[in-house]
Amino acid sequence: MKITADALLFDNDGTLLSSLESVNRCWSRWASEYGLTAEDFARIALHGRPAAEIVADLLPADVVPEALARIEHLEVEDAGGTVALPGTLALLASLPAEQWAVVTSAGRRLAEARLAHAGITAKNLVSADDISRGKPDPEPFLLAAARLGVDPARCVVFEDAPVGLAAGRAAGMTTVALTTTHRAEELSADVVVPDLSAISAQATDGSVEITVAG
CATH class of the missing domain: 1.10.150 (DNA polymerase; domain 1)
Incomplete structure (x- = not known):
């Protein structure tokens, strides 16, 4: 797919x-x-x-x-106990820094600390400190799209929690659910995968082609 x-x-x-x-x-x-x-x-x-x-x-x-x-x-x-999940580092390494963002419910200081300990450098980060309404409200994802200068309908959201997937859907974005913290039947999304190791990406001419394994 x-x-x-x-x-x-x-x-x-x-x-x-x-x-x-x-x-x-x-x-x-x-x-x-x-x-x-x-x-x-x-x-x-x-x-x-x-x-x-x-x-x-x-x-x-x-x-x-x-x-x-x-x-x-x-x-x-x-x-310090934070670790990258399977597939994370490889997928992010394949993406241009200006074409992806982290959208988290954590505050900026905590999010940056966890990302650093997991070996992830994010050029674009939307945290709880940047918004007035958190997930499941679409505001966090809409703000990320605006900062990246892209149409929300051309964004793909990767989430493991029902509230995050609800926020992505409300923003009019394609949603990919990971079964890292919830069972598949608890997650409503366009695509459901075990983790990011099931995802690969190829950047071409300002867009990204995502391939879903299986």
């Missing part, structure tokens, strides 16, 4: 790299510090959402600024 696009937009955690162990460590420690239980977390969606939204869902408003700063500190300090 082949897809032609002008830009490729990648979610970060669970798509380009894995920080799952770090996330579990940091949020467990944070929850303990703030007296939260597993039941508190069970009632809200965590993956793919900005930390600010999660914290606001769990704690009183007057505690949120301090608690948000605490989880961001914990995660940045623990970013």
Whole structure:
């Protein structure tokens, strides 16, 4: 299967790299510090959402600024365990830097720390610090398309989380789901693959031809 696009937009955690162990460590420690239980977390969606939204869902408003700063500190300090997922480095190396972007629900400082530890250099990055509405709102992906100067309809979104795929669809973009953190039946996308090792790309005349294995 082949897809032609002008830009490729990648979610970060669970798509380009894995920080799952770090996330579990940091949020467990944070929850303990703030007296939260597993039941508190069970009632809200965590993956793919900005930390600010999660914290606001769990704690009183007057505690949120301090608690948000605490989880961001914990995660940045623990970013060293981040690793690139299969296929990530090879795929990115085949792409011109101006034709792809990272679109993440993490703050810029945390996103840059995780990318650096995974050996990824991103020229274009849209983080939670750049937007007013996070995924599943299309704003993050539309902003990335605007920064790259491309039509949203000519973008392909790579995501592992339902909220991210919903954001990509709402932006009018082609969506590719990775089953790195969710089962295939939980993901609604144009294409579903195990990870980025199933994707190859060839840049030609300002566009990118994507080949999906299998």
